[in-house]
Amino acid sequence: MTALVCDASSASAQAWEHEAIAIARAGRASEAIERLERAEAEEVRARSELVALHALRAELRDALGAHDAARIDLRRLAALDPTRDLPSSATLELRRALDEERAALGGALAVDVDVQRGAGRAVVRVHARHAPSGLVQAVRVSVRSARDGRWQVLHGDEVDIPIESIDALDLAIELLGPRGIVLATRGTTALPEHFAGTTAGEIAAREERSGDDTLVWVVGVSVGVLVVTAAVLGLVSTVGSQESDHTAVDGPVVRF
Numbered sequence: 001m002t003a004l005v006c007d008a009s010s011a012s013a014q015a016w017e018h019e020a021i022a023i024a025r026a027g028r029a030s031e032a033i034e035r036l037e038r039a040e041a042e043e044v045r046a047r048s049e050l051v052a053l054h055a056l057r058a059e060l061r062d063a064l065g066a067h068d069a070a071r072i073d074l075r076r077l078a079a080l081d082p083t084r085d086l087p088s089s090a091t092l093e094l095r096r097a098l099d100e101e102r103a104a105l106g107g108a109l110a111v112d113v114d115v116q117r118g119a120g121r122a123v124v125r126v127h128a129r130h131a132p133s134g135l136v137q138a139v140r141v142s143v144r145s146a147r148d149g150r151w152q153v154l155h156g157d158e159v160d161i162p163i164e165s166i167d168a169l170d171l172a173i174e175l176l177g178p179r180g181i182v183l184a185t186r187g188t189t190a191l192p193e194h195f196a197g198t199t200a201g202e203i204a205a206r207e208e209r210s211g212d213d214t215l216v217w218v219v220g221v222s223v224g225v226l227v228v229t230a231a232v233l234g235l236v237s238t239v240g241s242q243e244s245d246h247t248a249v250d251g252p253v254v255r256f
Contacts, residue, residue, distance in 0.1 A: 016043050017052055020060075029060045036060070040178055047181055051081045059087065062094045071097060075132040078102045079109040080183065105130050111173050111186035115195050117165055122195075126157045128175050128184070135177060142172040142189055146197070151189055166197040 016039035024032035036057045044050055058073035074094075077084060078101045086095055112127040124143070128136045141154045143161055146168035154161070163169060170192035175184040187193035 013052065014039075014043070014049055017049075017056065020056060024060055029064050033057060033060050033064075042179075044179060044181065047080060047177075047183055050177060050181060050183075051077060051084055054080070055084065055086055058098075059090050059094060062091065062097075067097075070094065071101065072132070072134075074098045074101045075105060076135050078105050079130055079132050079135060082108050105132070109135070109175065109184045111175060111184055113171065113173055113186055113193065115169065115171075119165060120162060122161045122163050122169060124159050124161060124171065126173055126175075128157075131175070136175045136183060137178065138176040138180070140174045140176060142174075142192075144170045144192075146170070164197075168197045169195040171195065 016035065020032045020035040020039070023035055036053055040050070040053055044053060054073040054077040058070045058077065061067075061070035061073065074097055078098065082102055082105075086098060107130045109131055110129045112129050114125045114127075116123045116125070124141060126139050126141065128139075138155065139157045141156070141159050142151050143154060143159075144151045145161075145163050147164065161169070171187055172189050172192045173186040174182050177183045
């Protein structure tokens with residue numbers, strides 16, 4: 001196979017990147033890919049390094065004719081850094097493929113969060129938006145309540161937090177990749193996402209609506225009956241007062 005002319009991602013490229021490029025330039029692209037895979041599993045320490053790895057591996061895979069595999073790297077590259085270009089040594093076809101993957105993905109990797117309140121608890125659900133398959137490997141949720149003030153760390157895309165309904169909730173969410181690398185965040189412990197507490201009345205109303213609709217109907221009818229009864233009693237009282245007061249102007253007499 002013809003030797004590849006790969007470019008390093010930057011002047012601060014890591015040792016594994018220089019080694020993979022040297023191997024590729026010697027005409028051993030398959031061996032260079034193996035070196036990158038070892039780096040991904042054991043050496044890559046930052047999101048920027050992961051970006052460089054996917055860009056280089058896409059080029060190597062494309063050179064070997066493994067176009068589908070190259071697309072996987074391009075898709076992850078587009079999610080991690082939509083503005084990142086391929087090295088100057090990349091082919092025109094590979095550059096077009098990157099543009100297509102950017103358009104299909106629709107944006108950079110991002111964190112969506114939904115907090116559902118209940119009596120004595122909150123359920124936090126995390127969704128990784130614009131996340132290619134296999135890129136996000138774990139979710140870390142740091143949480144604290146306004147009353148407690150201490151951070152606790154939970155793991156998973158859905159976590160259950162014991163917390164009083166009226167307490168405010170602070171969240172810092174991280175999407176993690178290989179070796180626990182932080183890929184995307186929503187809030188930080190220094191500047192968290194803040195969710196205000198909910199009053200007990202609002203919680204009760206939500207639980208009634210989501211639980212037994214009949215109970216809400218019965219409560220509504222009961223309130224209506226009380227209102228009607230009060231109106232009738234007021235009317236009877238008024239009529240009685242008119243009959244006992246001879247100076248009052250005669251009016252219609254209501255009989256039951």
